[in-house]
Amino acid sequence: MKRIITTLVILVIVIGGIAYVLGGNKKKNQEKTDFVAKGNGSIAVNVAMVSKTVPELDFNVNGTFIPNKELNFLSENAGRVKAVYVEEGARVSKGQVLARIDAEIINTDRETAEAAYQNALKDEARYQSSYATGGVTQQQLDQAKLTTKNARLRLQASSRRLSDANIKSPINGIVNKKYIEVGSFVTAQGTQLFELVDVSKLKLKVNVNESQVANLKVGDKVAIQSTVYPDEQFTGKISFIAAKADGALNFPIEIEVANNIKNSLRAGMYGTAVFDFPKQASSILIPRTSFVGSVSSNQVFVLDKASNTAKIRKVVSGRILGEKVEILSGLTEGETVITSGQINLVDNTPVSIVK
Template sequence: DANIKSPINGIVNKRYIEVGAFVTAQGTQLFELVDVSKLKLKVNVNESQVASLKIGDNIDIKSTVFPNEKFSGKVTFIAAKADATLNFPIEIEVSNNTKNSLRAGMYGTAVFNFPKQAPSILIPRTSFVGSVSSNQVFVLDKSNNTSKVRNVVTGRILGDNVEILDGLKEGETVITSGQINLAEGTAVSIVK
């Protein structure tokens, strides 16, 4: 007979042996222990958000399962490189409440207190001549219903839309289809 003690406090989530079973000392897994007093929340943030974060920042956490309870966490990891979607993975260590209401595997939402951003102009990705990397779009010259090539500075890609940081003014009409048939000064008709 032997007594087995865990090096951590936690809850036995799975038991891989039965009472009376023979075990060896060569790393046989006996139990799966889960410590839910502190949990890890993985979140992706964009480049402007990652620039405002640092290790140790306090973050508010919301849970849809417990909407009336408040949870908090600290940033413990910030990726040095963006992923394929140009977002930066970060990890937040979430402190559970005294009742350990949160469980491993539940979803949570990180609430960041970033400085407010000014409203921005968004245009469809399909508006660009060739591709988003060309940084060129056609706008409608309303004085004579012709197309004009405009160089723009792009920001974030938000799904099917792209943020425009410079090169367009609010209220300008961007041509979103048929650019392959256009050149500077081509007459266009508006189809809605």
């Protein structure tokens, strides 16, 4: 019995709480309705004056320098490191020998492959001579030729491995990290040997929004500033513009920057890209919120001052410049557009301006 009474009490409390919340929500909604529909049934709106202004396209954006080329150099042969010729921080040229793998076993394999190839050539010559006199069949001759071809390929592979015993730099750059020492054993599966970076040119990676990326194209020159070297002047060129925005609706951009003679700039430093555009002609700009639904609708409400009503107007929009939108046609200076409350409006709806 007590359990039933307790359950009933709980139900009464819950129902009372729900009724209280619903009553509060109803009161708040009524207040909003009273605010929107105040004064003779007119809709409360915000407005903005239509005027011509000069669009400001210039902007700065910060980013991080990355190397023009970065390579994690891996081993291609198994063996023990016999010599290392460079240290971390050393500048190296393409083709320069960085280290050497003990080539004794590799050299033995090459000599064996060379002997097998020479023996296959002699056998092929004998089969060719015998075939001319009918001593062997065409099939036997073809087999001898195939043996010679396979022997040649093995010799080429052995020669390549012997050449790779001298580990050479594939790029011009700087040894950023060295992972091996004399006596280290490396495998053919790809032991990491060196990390090489080329900072003679760098790339400044930045992100821009949709209104900014619309005015950029690959090849545009950009002034670059560095807080570490404020007196140095750097120039870059846009080398990449992403075709798709990232999760934050920004577009990644890469700017190729030529380093100075001393290669002062380093990968990982911060830089600022200064986008400077020619002065623009004045044009009509209105708030982005003026559009019914979205900018793509190309519809706005204009205030008819004589009757204090909202008139639907078809316009042609141009560039989106931040929170402003360029209007190519459909509006003239001196008119007033409605910037809020459009959801409650239809053509000729009475409105009152919120002061």
